[in-house]
Amino acid sequence: MRWFIPLFAGMTVSQTVPAPGTIPMMRFECSQLVHDRIDPLVNPGLTPSPHLHQIVGGNSFNATLAHDLPTVSTCTSCTFSEDFSNYWTAVLFFRAQNGTFHRVPQAPSEGLKGDGGITVYYIPDAKNKTSVTAFKPGFRMLVGDAAATTPQPARKVCHRCMPAKGDNSNINCGAPDAQELPGKPCSGGIRTIITFPTCWDGRNLDSPDHKSHLAYAEGSQANDVGPTGTCPASHPVVIPQVMYEVIWDTQGFNDKSLWPADGSQPFVWSTGDQ
Numbered sequence: 231m232r233w234f235i236p237l238f239a240g241m242t243v244s245q246t247v248p249a250p251g252t253i254p255m256m257r258f259e260c261s262q263l264v265h266d267r268i269d270p271l272v273n274p275g276l277t278p279s280p281h282l283h284q285i286v287g288g289n290s291f292n293a294t295l296a297h298d299l300p301t302v303s304t305c306t307s308c309t310f311s312e313d314f315s316n317y318w319t320a321v322l323f324f325r326a327q328n329g330t331f332h333r334v335p336q337a338p339s340e341g342l343k344g345d346g347g348i349t350v351y352y353i354p355d356a357k358n359k360t361s362v363t364a365f366k367p368g369f370r371m372l373v374g375d376a377a378a379t380t381p382q383p384a385r386k387v388c389h390r391c392m393p394a395k396g397d398n399s400n401i402n403c404g405a406p407d408a409q410e411l412p413g414k415p416c417s418g419g420i421r422t423i424i425t426f427p428t429c430w431d432g433r434n435l436d437s438p439d440h441k442s443h444l445a446y447a448e449g450s451q452a453n454d455v456g457p458t459g460t461c462p463a464s465h466p467v468v469i470p471q472v473m474y475e476v477i478w479d480t481q482g483f484n485d486k487s488l489w490p491a492d493g494s495q496p497f498v499w500s501t502g503d504q
Contacts, residue, residue, distance in 0.1 A: 270292065310350075326489075335482075372441055373424060401475065419478050
């Protein structure tokens, strides 16, 4: 599987007071800002970029990172109005039986209001609140590899065939989530969860591949929600876990007569991957 998810963060993370027995987190909806073939992180200044993205967040987003975007933005498509960061992902398409491609729209997560886009989570460590370091202004990171041609380790990127309503369970890629996109119609659309690394080298706000300054935690708790597990010695600084939740509204494509004649899974990413 090829999956490409960049993040540009330039905010300080606050923390809400959790109810007993729950994980403290900040969760907010970011409506659609634009769909465009630009990627200032991986392909700065290149227009058009190799593939289409859906972008949410601050209104200064453009094809380059000549400035710190959040410091220039004057408004945001996110309901958390203090966050001028930008978040973007690849776009999902439906490949119809007649060979045409149709962009799959996004829907807000259950219980939230918005115009498509992404639900963004910032999750601190529920047990060691003082050990988590806030993101520094200008921090950038990326998950996935748009050029990969073979399946990659899941590392908490997963998909779920959603019921019409009432499924908000286990956002940590537990069953019935899978690395592959569902091969059947989903009455509530497809939910994609993308979780970012929680271990930082403590020095670099970015790296040439936009990933090497970060690492995923290790150990038996590494797959729990939040910055759990043990950070490797090379990346000892714990940062909040950023997580995306994207609801792809596939209900308009549930008619099996539209699917490929061989019954194969019909959804494809803008990177060209299925």
